[in-house]
Amino acid sequence: MHNRRHFLRSSSALIALPFLDSLGFRRFASAAMPTAPAKRMIFLGIGFGVTKETWFPDVKQTGADYALPPGLAPLARHQKDFTLVQGLTNRYSEDAHGGSTYWLTGANAHEGGASAHNSISVDQVAAAAFGKDTRFASLQLNGSDKDLSGPGHGAGLSLAWDNRGKPIAGINSPLAVFHRLFSAEQVPIDQLRLRMTQKRSLLDAVMVEAQDLQRGLAKNDVEKLDEYFQGLREIELRIAKDEQWQSVPKPKAPLPQPPDGRSGVEEIRLMYDLMVAALQTDSTRVLTCRLPIANLLTSLGVKVAAHDMSHYSPGERMEASQKRDAAHSELLAGLLDKLKTVKEADGTRLFDHSTVVFGSNLSTVHNLTNCPTLIAGGGAGIKLGHHLVAAKDTPLCNAWLTMLQGSGVKVERHGDSSGVLKEIIA
Numbered sequence: 001m002h003n004r005r006h007f008l009r010s011s012s013a014l015i016a017l018p019f020l021d022s023l024g025f026r027r028f029a030s031a032a033m034p035t036a037p038a039k040r041m042i043f044l045g046i047g048f049g050v051t052k053e054t055w056f057p058d059v060k061q062t063g064a065d066y067a068l069p070p071g072l073a074p075l076a077r078h079q080k081d082f083t084l085v086q087g088l089t090n091r092y093s094e095d096a097h098g099g100s101t102y103w104l105t106g107a108n109a110h111e112g113g114a115s116a117h118n119s120i121s122v123d124q125v126a127a128a129a130f131g132k133d134t135r136f137a138s139l140q141l142n143g144s145d146k147d148l149s150g151p152g153h154g155a156g157l158s159l160a161w162d163n164r165g166k167p168i169a170g171i172n173s174p175l176a177v178f179h180r181l182f183s184a185e186q187v188p189i190d191q192l193r194l195r196m197t198q199k200r201s202l203l204d205a206v207m208v209e210a211q212d213l214q215r216g217l218a219k220n221d222v223e224k225l226d227e228y229f230q231g232l233r234e235i236e237l238r239i240a241k242d243e244q245w246q247s248v249p250k251p252k253a254p255l256p257q258p259p260d261g262r263s264g265v266e267e268i269r270l271m272y273d274l275m276v277a278a279l280q281t282d283s284t285r286v287l288t289c290r291l292p293i294a295n296l297l298t299s300l301g302v303k304v305a306a307h308d309m310s311h312y313s314p315g316e317r318m319e320a321s322q323k324r325d326a327a328h329s330e331l332l333a334g335l336l337d338k339l340k341t342v343k344e345a346d347g348t349r350l351f352d353h354s355t356v357v358f359g360s361n362l363s364t365v366h367n368l369t370n371c372p373t374l375i376a377g378g379g380a381g382i383k384l385g386h387h388l389v390a391a392k393d394t395p396l397c398n399a400w401l402t403m404l405q406g407s408g409v410k411v412e413r414h415g416d417s418s419g420v421l422k423e424i425i426a
Contacts, residue, residue, distance in 0.1 A: 037344040037345070037346060038130065039355075040130070040285045040286070040353060040355070040379055041130075041356075041357075041379065042286075042287045042289070042356045043104060044289050045288070045360065045361075046358070046372075047099055047153045048293060048306060048309065048362070048364075049360045049361075049363045050321075050360065050363065050372045051324075051325050052364045053318075054325065055072065055372060056363075056370070056372070057072075059086060059389050062387050063386055064385050070322070071329060072374075073326070073329065077333065078376065080385040081336065082375060082376035082384060083382055083387070083388065083424055084374055085373040085375070085388045086373075086389045086390065087370060087388075087392060088370070088390055088394055089368065089369040089370065089371060089394065089396060090106055090361060090416075091106070092106070092108040092110075094109070095109075096366035098361075099151060100153045101156050102118065103361040104159055104161070105120065105122075106119075106395060106400070106414065107415060107416075117165060118161050119415065120161055120162060120165065122397075123287075124161065124162055124163065126285075126407065126409060127286040129410075133282075134283060135245045135248070135283050136283055137286070138160065139180070139181075139278060139283075140157075140158035140159065140168055140169065141287065142171065142289070143268070143291050143292025144263050144292060145295050146294075148172075151307055152294075153290055154361075157170055158170030159290045160288050173267075174258040174270035175258055175259070177274045178253065178258055181251075181253070181277065181283050182250055182251065183250070184249070184250060251281040254280055255277050258270045258273075263292065263299060264296045265299045265300065267299075268291060271289055272331065272338070275287050275335070276342060279339075280350065293306040294306045296324060296328075297323075297324060302320045302323055304317055309321050310364065312364075312365075321364075328358070336351065339377065351377055352377075354377040355376070355380040355382070355403055356377045357373070357399075358372075379406075380403040380406035382402070382403070382425070383423075386424060388421070388424055394421075395415070395417050395418055397414050397416050398418060398419060400417065401413060401414045401417040401420055402420040405420060
């Protein structure tokens, strides 16, 4: 049924087998099963940038011999395993309060006269390549801030945008993520199959009606209807994927169910643990997380509002910004620790086949250039342990293109990319 996993079948059950290389599993496994661990990607987006005076390394110190700045100090034990890139920009970003809307897309917001045009985000390009063999092509996580679409993160339902430039919904709590990944479906299998049949019947009927409507439409309406058809085709693909996995039990959770109602530091730590669990069980290979801002500050005992913090000057606001930076670095260090601890079937580390991006759409305040960009992990063939200062106005999407191609995704460009970052290719 599924070319990535093998199953034990009986008259009443279908049970997924783990990968058993050490027990000779490959002798009877499908020839399509890859001989190397899969590639994975994680994108962690922060709002309001960083404290530029204490997060960015000295631009005169490039290559491997650079001093880690205070804002990144908690990551010292991983310094040889990540690379920092300065000088990247989202060329078409004009609104600092637009947040992370275009962070992963590099779209021209006003292309073609549209008022808010977006395009596909890099995570969804990766998901199209990596997600065929997993239950979830990608997962989108959000922090629990009440206003995640505020000035820190901008429009959208998560960091992810589909191939029509439409927002993709995210999951807003660690407990909900846990249930999506590991909780058994409560609906009997025959009812699930009936639901799938009903969905298909409804979709078929809508397709017929839409095709009939297409005759005699004006050009603009035909274009709108074409976009509508594309959306229907995406629904059809999702239904097909649901059908493929409806009989396959979810994996056993490798961690306890998280408590409900956590926020800030503890919430992010739980999200990171769940990300590792999702990759470890091969439930998905692509993850994004729109990290909380206000709740993080509150959990750190900071009483400065998130937006006020971003407009810092020496004093309370700058101290709040620096506390935020240190907390993010400490949490990221913990995530990298876990990725290095989990072993693949061939004995290598999960970290060795994963790419983790931490960054923002702006550097600080309203400065939309020099987007903070930290890339860790061995999944994309990136030269790690380095600090690169890119040429002025280098598109941020050059980093995304470099990662995609380094991970084996066959694309020639992404967003407004002008080429790869040759300096960080291993």
